[in-house]
Amino acid sequence: EAGVAQSPRYKIIEKRQSVAFWCNPISGHATLYWYQQILGQGPKLLIQFQNNGVVDDSQLPKDRFSAERLKGVDSTLKIQPAKLEDSAVYLCASSFQGLRNEQFFGPGTRLTVL
């Protein structure tokens, strides 16, 4: 079974630039999550989708971050404009159905903002 795919794996940008991350969840998984993991910390949930609808985006900085999951499969996370404190690994995870099902994580995208 193929795992969660993410691209790119690494990205370096300057502050105030924009960046986008892509995630392809495990086939058949209805729930998709984006996490931010700052170096030395545990992952922090940014947004949760159930199919193509947003379940929870309470911790998403909506002035600069946006995410979508068109057609309920792939998802993109965008940052515009980026700040230095956005430097982190952005993890995508998916689960079959809902929060209590096991989440499978992708390898993440490491973002460095200079």
Added chain:
Amino acid sequence: GESVGLHLPTLSVQEGDNSIINCAYSNSASDYFIWYKQESGKGPQFIIDIRSNMDKRQGQRVTVLLNKTVKHLSLQIAATQPGDSAVYFCAENHYGQNFVFGPGTRLSALP
């Protein structure tokens, strides 16, 4: 806000010895807990979970203990191997809310 934390940020263990990783949580309403393992350059990987109606749960070489009285859980790894070297996170959940992850403990298996 509610938080989950770890007592030890790093842990070095001789290969073959048992490892114990600790986690404290502060939300007494949390009723579901997961331990994750994260290797360098990879996303977290589910190890074992436990619900609040249990005190202990065993997997293959791993055991999770939950003490609700002091809001503490631990992960025990038997016969630590080089492949166990990673960062371990506990995550707690209260039904209907999202998981809160602790800061992680780095486990190093020494030869």
